Amino acid sequence: MSVDVLLPSPVPVRFVAEDGTAVQPPTGYQVPEEERLLEAFRRMVVGRRFDRQATALTKQGRLAVYPSSRGQEACQIAGVLALREDDWLFPTYRDSVALVSRGLDPVEVLTLLRGGWHCGYDPAATRVAPQCTPLATQTIHAVGMADALRRKGEDGVVMAFIGDGGTSEGDFHEALNYAAVLHAPVVFFVQNNKYAISVPLAKQSAAPALAYKGIGYGIRSEQVDGNDLVAVLSVLDAAVEHARTGGGPFLVEAHTYRMDPHTNADDASRYREKQEVEQWEAADPLARLETYLRGRGVLGADAVEAAHEAAEKFAARVREDMNADPEADPYELFEHVFAEATPQLREQRALLASELED
Amino acid sequence: MTTLSMAQALNAALRDALREDERVLVFGEDVGPLGGVFRITDGLTKEFGEERCFDTPLAEAGIVGLAVGLAMGGFRPVIEMQFDAFAYPAFEQIASHVAKLRNRTRGRLSLPMVIRIPYAGGIGGVEHHCDSSEAYYAHTPGLKVVTPATADDAYWLLRDAIADPDPVIFMEPKRLYWSKGETSAGDRRAAGFGRAAVLREGGDATLVAYGPTVPVALEAAEAAAREGRDLEVVDLRTIVPFDDATVVASVRKTGRCVVIQEAQGFAGVGAEIAARVQERCFHSLAAPVLRVTGFDIPYPPPILEHSHLPDADRVLDAVDRLQFDDEPDLLHLAGEAS
């Protein structure tokens, strides 16, 4: 195979400039249909509102912690829109907006972060793996799942989300290698938001771009402007199509920015300047898509208002649902360790019962 | 009944599982055409094809992680770690995912997978090829840990492990790979999974052993019998779940107990067993529960491994210290005085 086929574009693929005007798109990528772009816009509005609501819930003590994806909405939404319902998604802790956009119940999504259980939704029913905390470990699971789909004769694709920092972990590299060797239908989607907690990209990697990490493994790779929804969706569409039609794995790096601290508990002023954050405000993915769609005359003020109304409704529902205290059954602690509790676990359950009765 | 080596019995178990259940997949390093460095997977690729038994790239976390994804997708992976110490790169996958996925998802996902690990020493292996790593796994909630000592148990415990709905760490004492025994392969017998076996009955003391030290315990019991001491030998077979009932019944009967493990002793499985026995058998005990273990040293070079490994003599010395003469055990007192 010629290396040229694998190489990413030398500059991130872009369809829409920061001011919302269309730029000459690179060859080989299609502008997604208008209806999907409008759907993306609506979802980004809801996603951003959900994200803001979740951060607010931490202040009210309703959530233990929340890693915000504000500024990364184009990635969150495009990742979901590029997949079919029977495709699998392997997300990280940062990807709650994507999960909510995929239609998962927001309270179930937030169950991990409110401390109710480690995963609140049903991964088998939703085809969304538990949000993964040990960095990069989910990428190799995604490869295994992709191989499972292939073996069962399904034409499903698996998408694994990962952050820029996660691409330094060994498991990411093992996953790339396995995916390539197994020719697995998997898309690795790197949201390069420029920080791993406090550590900036420059200290994380000396690669010309993280997208180049696919090349050594024989994986088609691309880099894209992660705040340009049109570009992200277009590139992910191509990547998913490539994987679905037997082309093997695909790696996409999206250049974006984490506008908020790592989590609500983090103090970003200790490691980055305010000016840097302000510069990225100008590249805001939601404003950019809105200007672009308005400019093309396909999005009117009414539709924008309707999207914001829907977002407010959604946030109100989240607030209300999160107001109820989660139920917790102490005996459930012993229930899922094994399919059938061992004699030792049954003894310990009895011990807890005697403590609770006192 | 046929006579097989433990290696052959394991091979037969894999073959029968592959034949009976389409979801079973075997993979790892060199397990394909070569048949594994210990030949446990000999002939499986030939019989079942590359789709069912295949070589992976060299990356142990990847092997385990791939198995996690395949098990989530409905398959039953049976994977091989080439040697005990080479499973360490996979420890994060094992401890953070294999052991926890069922619990994390409230039982909505399960991982029916088996991780086979040739372990322990006694074969003159160089460094990194002789570790007794069972305690790491046994200490991790959510993992079952199994280790056979006979060819027949090797066959049935592996079949049971593959059929189990939960992940099983299947630890194969490599120095017993070539020891032969009668096996009932193919001819279903009462389940041994989760049950210890009383391999020899006796009334004077109980020797509790597992994996590589089971033959050591049996040899010690033979020697003791010649001197008129009647030792009972319990083979755990399954470390997790632990069979308290069988061990406790034996010690309550004999009143004395020596726990034997090849692994270094500190914070090991033997310590757990000793604690459990004294918690449950205190009023039946005529002497403290003693442990016979490897020393708390990194595994020694081959020329010195015989000094490290618990043998029948070390076991018999411990038995002598079980206060049959009602004298206190001087070993520890002497140590404190000096």
Ligand SMILES: Cc1ncc(C[n+]2csc(CCOP(=O)(O)OP(=O)(O)O)c2C)c(N)n1
């Ligand atoms: C194996 C592992 N090491 C360390 C951590 C602690 N940790 C949590 S998030 C994080 C930063 C990850 O950065 P990145 O991959 O860029 O993702 P982002 O948080 O920016 O979305 C670290 C170090 C972890 N979760 N897992």
Ligand SMILES: [Mg+2]
């Ligand atoms: Mg990051």
